[in-house]
Amino acid sequence: KEVSGKSTSQLINEIVVMEAKIMLDNPKLTISQIAQELQFSNQSFFGKFFKKNTGISPSNYRKI
Template sequence: LQWIVQMVITEAKQLLENSDLSIKEIAARLNFPTQSFFGKYFKQYVGVSPKEYRNH
């Protein structure tokens, strides 16, 4: 399970850093049911929201 989490978070970080996709589009691309669920998942493992991560 930890390996899967790491792969999803790594992919999310790459998309946030290197694409112009919206957070909603990234959530959909990574097969999250909602943008809200993706945001909570990301923040749980990274410590900041996807928006905060992208802005830094």
């Protein structure tokens, strides 16, 4: 925290979002598969997490 000014959970969330973005750039993976790969209990929870941390849904991120 002293180095980044961020909490451990904030840093973990940032890493998960980065991983999710990389996976979302692969059109062969479904959002459900990505949610499962990132250890989310379901696609809905992953979608809420992603939107909370990025401001957009996973499906809208794919359209960018």
